[in-house]
Amino acid sequence: MAASIPGQISAPILSQKQRKAAQRKERRRRKRQAVAQSKEPDVQGEAEKESIGDEEDGEDNDCAEEERLRLHEEWLERERLAQEEFRLRMEREETARKRKEEEERMIKEEWEAQQRREQEEKEQRLQERRDREEAVQKMLDEAENQLEHKGPWMNPEAPVTTNSENYGTERDVANCPFFLKTGACRFGERCSRKHVYPTSSPTLMIRGMFMTFGMEELRRDDYDMDACLEHSEEDLHDSFLEFYHDVLPEFKSVGKVVQFKVCCNYEPHLKGNVYIQFETDDQCKEALMKFNGRWYAGRQLQCEISPVTRWKNAICGLFDRRKCPKGKHCNFLHVFRNPGNEFWEADRDLHLSPDRSLQGQSQRRLVLGAIKRALV
Structure with a gap:
């Protein structure tokens, strides 16, 4: 039989112990394979997750x-x-x-x-x-x-005459324009310009004729608050009315009175001055002879002929409208209003002096210039 199957190797004969060990080994190998096969999807999932x-x-x-x-x-x-x-x-x-x-x-x-x-x-x-x-x-x-x-x-003396173009104006270096317009100058005889006293004029001026207690006691101090306690404007006006009705009939007894003005300025050269303009120069001269040196209210009267004939030039143009910036210290006339508006025609300068043509024009220009300077 051995000759019929040449070259065949016979299987080793194992004992029972060896066979059991080989079986156990085989089972472990299979388990490992099964475990490996079961872990393979998890590894792939982890790889995918990673x-x-x-x-x-x-x-x-x-x-x-x-x-x-x-x-x-x-x-x-x-x-x-x-x-x-x-x-x-x-x-x-x-x-x-x-x-x-x-x-x-x-x-x-x-x-x-x-x-x-x-x-x-x-x-x-x-x-x-x-x-x-x-x-x-x-x-x-x-x-x-x-x-x-x-x-x-x-x-x-300066070569300036009354026919000069600057007569009575600020450019008149010879004649005092304030004296020509108001008949009074605050410098008096100390003035650098000439005071032309007229020989004839229809206007009579009486210096300091109207004087009240308040005007006598008044001092030139705008900051004196007690000055108004001594007198009031109402008392002053009442005193003027009494004075007006007392003295005007005396002047009318000499002749026809055309204008009557009483100053209410505080300046010494204008304070209490009274201006009476008659119809003619002769009546003024008669009044001068009659009243000069007489006594009134305890004072002697000092009368003189005044060059004032144009009242619009003499009276402050802003006083009537209560807009004078200098108040009662103005160098132009601040006058009381006559009761009943008497002598209003003269305020319109209807009765002019004969030499009003050139002198009136010069004085008008001077007054307008003074008003403009006061407004400025």
Whole structure:
């Protein structure tokens, strides 16, 4: 039998113990294979999960990078805006600094110009003063020279006549315009201009005839608050009415009275002055001889012929409207209103003086100029 199957290897004969060990080994191998086959889907799932996680991590990283880039761009924008604001603020500060320097420069130049003007004015005043002193000294030398030679000395008068174009105006260097318009001057005999006393006029002026206790006690102090306690405007007006009805019949006994004015100014040269305009010059002269030197209310009357014939030129044009800026210290006449509006025709200058042509025009220009200066 062995010859019929040549080359065949016979299987080893195992004992029972070896067969059991081989079976156990085989069973373990199969178990391992089964366990391996059961774990293979889990490994694939974990791999898939890991791949999905890696993708999610990549997406998260991309989102974080985008957020970082967005924040960086926002920071860059804020930085740009801050730089722009800083640049604008620096430009404004520079502009303000230059403006301040320009203002300081202009103020300094203006101050220097003012100082130069003041210095020039001071030098001019000093020069004028020296010129006046030299002129006075020259006149004194001439006077001494003439006195030494026993010659008469007379002050020279300006060559201005009543026919001059500037007669009665501020440009009239010879005649006092206030005396021509009101018949009174606050400088009196000390005035630098001539006071032309008329030889004949229809107007008679009595200085200080109307005087009340309040007017006598009044002082030229606008800040004296107690001055108004001594008298009131009502008391003053009542005193004027009593005075008006007391003295007017006496003046009417001389002749026809055309105008009657009583001053209520506080200036010494106008305070209490009474103006009476008659119809003719002869009546005025008669009244002068009758009333001059008489006594009234404890005072002796001082009468004089006044050059006033144009009442619009003598009376303050702003007083009637209560707009005079100087008040009762004005140098033009502030007069009481006559009761019953008596003598209103004369207020319209219906009765004019014979020489009203040139003199009236000059006085009108002067009054208008004074009113304009008062308004300014």
